[in-house]
Amino acid sequence: MRPVIHVKEVHYPESDGKPMGETDEHREAMIRHIQILQEYYKGQRVYVSGDLLVYYEQGNPRKYVVPDAFVVKGITPKRRRVYKTWVERKGLDVVIETTSRKTKRKDMVEKPELYARLGVKEYFLFDPDQEYLDPPLQGYRLSEGQYAEIAPDPGGGLTSQELGLRLCVEEGILQFYRMDTGERLLTPAERAEAERQRADRRSGTSAPPRGTGEPAACMKPGGALTKASEGDAAGLAPPAPWIPRYLQAGVNLRGIIPFRKVPVRFLRFFVHLIVIFCPLGRRCGNRSRERSRFSRRSPRKWDCPLGM
Template identity: 40%
Template sequence: MTTAISTSEIIYPSSDGEPIAETYDHVYAIFATLQILKQYLQGRRATVLANQFLYYVQGFPKLRVAPDVMVIYDVEPGGRDNYKIWEEKQVPKVIFEFTSKGTQEEDKTTKNNLYEGLEVEEYWLFDPKGEWITQQLQGYRLRGDIYEPITDSCSQALQLRLAVEGKLIGFYRLDNGEKLLVNDELIAALKQETNKRIEAETQAEQERQRAAELEALLSRYREQFGDLP
């Protein structure tokens, strides 16, 4: 006699013990993308998750995938141990896979077909080492129920233009062209801005000192020779 298992008793693991990525380049690219997009979407009803299980069929915990980075709109912000589509009521809007020669077939076939079937609006493949994607970056967008290549490197879902910058993806706003900065770049930009302000304040102080010295000189002149003609 078999006993039916309640769906509430089914365990959906949050980890499989596998490494997050094959190489340092892939790990760095994943976390840089995660950080950039989290900051970009801050204050909006959205979340960005990296290397976490996406469960897409209730009651079947083996039917899962762990996208390198996924962006989901219209859900509560913040992290999750895993993501269950039937609980959140939203499919990821954009998924990034940081591909390599070793994951090539899975990324361009198995995952492509899965994300297409789940109706993920955009699917981006980035090859940090340029092992099999010549231009390193290739995106796909749903047209009807089929993925078509994105030819302009623009994510309509994110409203960002994507650019290959060495082993990272650069992100630029479509509305004003502004680049979204990674943490190191943010620090560098902050230092640059701080230095500019210090230089401006120093120059203003020097000008105040010169004006004060000139006023003191004129005052001494008046004391000796009277007012200027």
């Protein structure tokens, strides 16, 4: 009988016991990079992940690395608990590390040597704090077994040949742009918010998003508050200053009266009747009469509850 050989199964842990990110900012940046690249490669045979243990030596669970974000082309984008290079028969193509105070030395010295040995074609480092890397975005491309620095373009961005994207830092955030269309890539949440804001602007139901510097829709030329000037463009006289402001907001009295040549004195008398007999007009018309250079009466001391 042949002796039975018992092969001890090697256990590959799914966690190294270290936190995902040193700070909230680093963790959010890592998650954002992963989500953007996952959305970019949706429906393709490309696996995008991050903060996952990558084992690169069979039988030795101590030989692993944990990239913040990485891309592997040509494999099924299924969920994995760990990544084993000998099982997938494919190494990593692109790695993006989010550098922090604790990881600076490892990202700059140890990992480049390891990634070059593993055949990672492009390696990027990003410093969201802009304190540990100068410039805060750096990239390297594998050439003959060694990394060569990717020269930045005039705008300070870096081109990734493997991703077909341009990477650049804008207001402390790493942005990704398509090389073919120039479109900026977004996370699913960012895309949904952008579509909602676009729909709101089309319907005119809400103001543009904060921080865009764009005026509200009602303040743009041709908006609701500029209708009072349409009568001027048609050759009509604008409303007199003594007409209460609640009537001036989009209303041209000469435009709604059939007889355009009605004397101004009659119009004035007509509006004074409204002010006297209409409670709303009596309350809100007072202050506009106070400001009028046409009114000869001393203003009555009535308060306007509407603040007009």
